[in-house]
Amino acid sequence: MTAHRMLARRRAVRRPTVALAAAMSLGAGLAVAPLAASAHDGHGSHGHPHDRSLRVATYNLSLNRATEGELQADLATGDDPQARTVAEVIQRADPDVVLLNEFDYDAAHSSVDLFRENYLEVPHGGADPVRYRYAYTAPSxxxxxxxxDLNDDGTLGGDDAFGFGEFEGQYGMVVLSKYPIDTRNVRTFQHFLWKDMPGALLPDDPTTPEPADWYSPEELDVVRLSSKSHWDVPVRVSGRTVHVLASHPTPPTFDGAEDRNGRRNHDEIRFWADYVTPGKASRYVYDDEGRRGGLKPGERFVVLGDQNADPLDGDSVDAAIDQLLDHPRVTDPHPTSDGAVEAAALQGGANATHRGDPALDTADFADTAPGNLRADYVLPSKDLRVRDAGVFWPTRSDPLSRLTGTYPFPSSDHRLVWVDLRVG
Known part of the structure; x- marks a missing residue:
């Protein structure tokens, strides 16, 4: 399928609780200061150095707040109900590396420290504490x-920002790791211009005869591809490097006939598909330091994040996520849960018309439209052997279902997705 083929079916509107963006203020990336070492660091239940086993996870935990500084205030108390719940989910899954989407950013990275110290390192609901000595966050x-006026509504607001957000830092991202992060070789792509992607699906104004003309030339000179950012975060695991490719593409909705968000979502996903393809396909890529090109042949990687795209259902441009799922260097572990199957059956609505396997769903969206979807992904390179995979979505009879619940959710409308890998 060509990059320009678009989804023919009518695109539905998601409820506002769907992830909109990950946001950070301008500036250089920050490696959050490591916490004091402990015997648990790098030796979690899934991180045994003898067999080079690694559990990698992604979790849109919806810890975004309405105003700047509100998340820091909540995390400083140690008793925020939602933060305690999402912390227990992470403790139960106990990943060695986890990407957090929708975690508000602050330049002093105090929120990351507060979440680690006041929540992750404190037991909740009988779960053992988990310690992440290493963390990375950066502007978005x-x-x-x-x-x-990027949405052409006659006013300037959050929808006219480089990525949706009412303040700088809303809907941010964080990578937490029990293994060392090679901060010197982190690459960020916050400033990459959308127009600089060859064959980009730039939005089209349907009221004019000119193609791809929604944005003026002046706007195209500033409009960035990433609605948040794309990060290549190298993690050192038992002497080997695994590139954590973290992102959070825009939802493919909240727009009009020009489909600017749907097309952007497609190209944000395409960026990683090109980046992991050595040679001509990734030659156009440049990072925020001006270095060009993507990964080299043989480099190990895991694509992580809420991609806001289901392979068969929902609002995304046709085959947007297939750019990764069908990539010759990528493995799809097909993580599943019994809870997702149960939820689709009980909630009905749009779920009854879906073509995809409900066991693969990772997000509990509105029943009328779009229904529950597979939105969150952990996609390793084929040289990382998959040992196991799953979605943290307990059935209603499981006592742990109190952590996921039903709308309004005690934690998030997304579920943590994990994959166990052999590195080597």
């Missing part, structure tokens, strides 16, 4: 004013 595009 959400909430940063573009200076242009």
């Amino acid at each position: 595009n959400t909430g940063i004013p573009s200076g242009f």
Whole structure:
């Protein structure tokens, strides 16, 4: 399928609780100061150095807040109900590396420290504490004013930022790791311009005869591809490097006939598909330091994040996520849960018309439209052997279902997705 083929079916509107963006303020990336070492670091139940086993997870935990500084205030108390719940989910899954989507960013990275110290390192609901000595966070595009009326509604607001957000830092991202992060070789792609992707699916104004003309030339000179950012975070696991490719593409909705968000979601996903393809396909890529190209042949990687795209259902451009699922260097572990199957059957609505296997769903969206979807992914390179995979979505009879619940959710409308890998 060509990059320009679009989804023919009518695109539904998701409820506002769907992940909109990950946001950070302008500036250089930050490696959060490591905590004091402990015997648990790098030796979690899934991180035994003898067999080079690694559990990698992604979790859109919806810890975004409505105002700047609100998340820091909540995390400082140690008794925020939602933070305690999502912390227990992480403790139960106990990943060695986890990407957190929708975690508000602050330049001093105090929120990351507060979440680790006041929540993850404190037992909840009988779960053991988990310690992540290493963390990485960096600026993103959400909430940063573009200076242009990008949605053409006659006013300037959060929807006209480089990525949706009411303040700089809303809907941020964090990578937590029990293994060392090679901060010197982290690459970020916050400033990469959408127009610089060859064959980009730039949005089209359907009221004019010119193609791909929703944005003016002046706007195209500033509009960035990433609605948040794309990060290549190298993690050192038992002497080997695994590139954690973290992102959170925009939801493919909240737009109009021009489909600017649907097309952007497609190309944000395509960025990683090109990046992991050595040679001509990734030659156009440049990072925020001006270095060009993607990964080299043989480099190990895991693509992580809420991609906001289901392979068969929902609102995304046709085959957007297939760019990764069908990539010759990528393995799809097909993580499943019994809880997702049960939820689709009980909730009905749009779920009854879905073509995809409900066992693969990772997000509990509105029953009327789009229904529950597979939105969150852990996709390793084929040189990382998959040992196991799953989605943290307990059935209603499981006592742990109190952590996921039903709308309004005690934690998040997304579920933690994990994959166990052999590194080597």
